[in-house]
Amino acid sequence: xxxxxxxxxxxxxxxxxxxxxxxxxxxxxxxxxxxxxxxxxxxxxxxxxxxx
Numbered sequence: 830x831x832x833x834x835x836x837x838x839x840x841x842x843x844x845x846x847x848x849x850x851x852x853x854x855x856x857x858x859x860x861x862x863x864x865x866x867x868x869x870x871x872x873x874x875x876x877x878x879x880x881x
Contacts, residue, residue, distance in 0.1 A: 854860065
């Protein structure tokens with residue numbers, strides 16, 4: 830039971846770190862157009878320019 834004193838803060842820290850990384854990725858616009866990216870990869874149509 831003494832190990833929970835260490836495991837709970839570590840798990841909260843790692844969860845917060847993952848949440849911070851997710852919000853950073855949202856702010857950096859990492860998830861803006863995943864469907865368009867998949868179409869460009871599959872079709873080979875490289876003339877399309879990404880939308881601003």
